[in-house]
Amino acid sequence: MIAPGSRNAPLIITFTNDSDYRCISVPDERVAAFTAMGLTLEKREPVAVICSSGSAAVNFYPAVVEAFYQKLPLVVITADRPIELIDQGIGQAIRQPNVFTTHIVKDFDLIREPADELAKNFNQRSINEALLATKHGPVHINVPFDEPLYGTTEEQVEAQYIDETLGNRTLSNTKVEQLSSIWNEAPKIWVLAGQMLPDSELEEILTSLNQKSPFLIFSESLSNLHCACNIHSIDRLINTISEEEKEALCPDLLISIGGEVVSKMVKKFLRTFKPKHHWYVNEATEFQDTYGALTDHVQVHPALFFKDLMGFTKPKSSDYRDDFLAKDQKRMAKHAEFVNKAQFSDMAAFREILKHLPKDSILHCANSTSIRYSQLFDHEESILHYANRGTSGIDGCTSTAIGHAITTDKMVTLITGDVAFLYDSNAFWNDELPDNLRVIVLNNNGGNIFRIIEGPDKNEDFERFQETIHNVKLQGVATTFGLSFTSVSDEGKLQQVLSSFFAPEGGIKVLEIQTPRIESPEVLKNYWAFLRNGFK
Template sequence: MTSDKKTVSLLTDIFVKKGLQDIVLSPGSRNAPLVLSFTGHPAVKAVSVIDERSAAFFALGMAQQLRRTVAIACTSGSAVLNYAPAIAEAYYQKIPLLILTADRPPHLIDVGDGQTIRQNNVFANYIKKSFTLPLEISSEEEKQEVNRLINEAIDQTQFPEPGPVHINIPLDEPLYNLTEIPETGTIEKTIGQLPEPSGEIIHAFLHDWRQSRKTLILAGQGNPSEKLNRLMERLAQQEQVAVMTETTSNLHSPAFMDEIDNLITAISEDELTDFQPDLLITFGTAVVSKKIKKLLRTFPAKKHWHISPSGEKRDTYFCLSGVVKTDAESFFTRTENDLTENKSHYRDFWKDHKQQVLQKRNRFLSEIPWCDLKVYDILFREIPANSHLHLGNSTPVRYAQLFGSFPKFRYFSNRGVSGIDGQVSTAAGNAFAETGKINTIITGDIGFLYDSNALMNQNLTPNLKIIVMNNGGGDIFRFIPGPDTSRQREKFFATSHPWEAKNIAQAFDIRYFSVRNETELTTVLQEFYAVNRRPALLEIFTNEQNNAQILKDYFRFLES
């Protein structure tokens, strides 16, 4: 049985034929045909999440993990707008979402009908493309056009790079009628192959490579790739090359410069020009470190090439000179034999610098009292191997960069827009999609409280582990220049508060643990990660004043 709405029935049929499986539905009446059709198809895996904002982030987490398109579907009106934060994150993080929004018929828009807003192209700035289905299919020609439109929408979620695509679906009453004869569609290929970079582009890139005596390869956020990892390791052996990564790059090697903020903090004024690259090569999406952005904007590379399948001109460092329209793995595989080594001390500059900085960092960590920095040091050592680690915004993902990249983790973080909204929901979706791995989300107290509706979800799985760093507010505002000395810091920036997560966890049947010192933390972690039928939440309390001062002392120590 399926909805008698032909547009929805056809959409469901093509959805399955194109190989899609997953949809996250939120309750409503106008989207009843979508609910009836998708849940009625045996090949569709449908889940229900009440809160649309949380539902969209839950689907984003699923798509992060599965690396395939996941659909979301909601009713009309303000429900649609609640999708916006996750859609923006998916757009900038390049996550494939298919957004299905039920709508009123055109004649009911702007006449005072309930749950009605202007939904056509409502996400215009944060989607790859938007489509609107007709209210009815009344001819074979109309059916073929809708068939083509649906195929194109699904294809666009993956090509040339993943991202969100919107289909708005006007629906008239009655909404709950069923039929035993579904509409059937056909698969159409609406996109071509990504062309290879031109010989002219390759020639220009290789020219800049051969001219450079200081080449910096900087990897942004990306998925793990053993082949790309090996390619970067081989390039990192060249005298003129330094490969710089972050935790969210998901590239691991002792040869990589994976503690960017530590390394840059410890560069003296006299050394800055030694580290300034001739050639900068970037790939991936967001880079967390503000320090590397400031350094490369102040001391820009002579040439900057960005590698992007969509040809995106990501001029983060304001010195972009060329774009290679392909993915990094394919490009470096194709050009590896032409990437010759040049005589240089650049690699050794960074290598020696890293060794010195690591020694200073470890010495500092061994002497500090209980604080956030101490907690992260313990967590990254003690969280079980072969885990998925989700780093919340704003402070958790920044603290993680100070400890380098652990091969035992696959890192996730919502660094597309870098908002605190939806980070627990995203981790929950990821955990739901991969129940065989422990999924740990480390979030601040404000981030957790802001997304506490993530727990109002009957699809939460036992492999979801939530760690809440409760330091009584948004701790980042206590140490970044500006708000750290403002009279309004605690009330309006850090938003100091007395709240705890205990009652929220208990309300949603989440196992709850809390610790207030190092001994308690090391003792409770084993039980926190023990196999159980329920998710678990660990609240770690630290002193907000200690945290800010110790972190400032840490950076001063590296500078000394």
């Protein structure tokens, strides 16, 4: 991904004249970085994003932070002025070395015009170390250039390649025996899955282990985890059970895997009803004590961990698991009863969209209302789910989806809100827009999330400074970038449009669904009331 500029001209010339590289031009640096991040999602292989010096570099920061918390292999290459010019009143000369230092895995400042073998070796070694470190997240390579930037003859240097061999981490038998003794004695066990890539090996071992020694699996759409005995909508269960049932649900042993968990309700639940043991199973060196109850950070891939554990667990039955799975099934039925009759709203729009999504496709949900509605529904197993939940900001949601669509032949659908869509509208300023992208915008003329969460609506200036009510015409964005645009404002028209919206021909399509700003949050409140009242 190349964000055009002048100081990065040597990089542009080098990469665009090398047939080994596919280069895409994206003028907006923030968009370029998020699009590059989206490109990493399909194969988890490094993608570079390149910019000029100065403010261009810091515009990469939002995507760097998101890639850092999702551990995505983003390679950030920033051109720079000579260090002698920094803080000397020269344009676009800022303190670039280590500018991303708190949210980067590795950070390197190359030597300008290395004159001897030692300096050349330093640059080569730094580049190798940076690329190897992408296994753990984003890296930054800062490259200073002096003028002239054009018309120079570069010395041909034979590249030095350094590889890295990593073995699979496994636990000692002593450690597995210690953990399995806790497992065998715990009557109430949870496995809580956060944002993850699909992992068939993990699904198989969890299914086998659950048959031998039953436990509850709590997952979300972003977990991409489909096992028997899954509770897929965490909020739908936790938000509708009594205090006595919450006490009964509280796990003795919690095992968390994957990344970010969307549900605020489960976080509140586990902070209130703390498990006696909490194991965080993740290969990452840093641990997360999200629920204030962590007792062990197991630095092993989850599939390997459960495979090791399997051999030491004792067969048993579990009324606990079966009782709460039965409760979940009843709530699924109540959910369908309400949603199928819901008036036209954000929830009803989601119902129709999910009905029409093509099988074997990819769904991106923007922050923050869209991803929350998505968690209330059960999903077709062949559809993969993604969202920018590393930091959970609204910036870059469209750009990320575009980047992902560039790397796959599958249909990619983005469900976003009007504010997130407008905020990232420059995402379409890209010279290789993919035809396999469909963008659906739920337009309720503001940040409707602030009518859903408690508190903001009590603020006197809430509508202006938090909900940010607007009358911006979304069609103008589509027209600017030459995109197909359709707008609907009722359920019948929505169903009609969705029947052909995902047809493969026609290039990028944008569908605006105008939903009621005031009524949509009320429908959601009524949904929760309906479910709670159904189980009193």
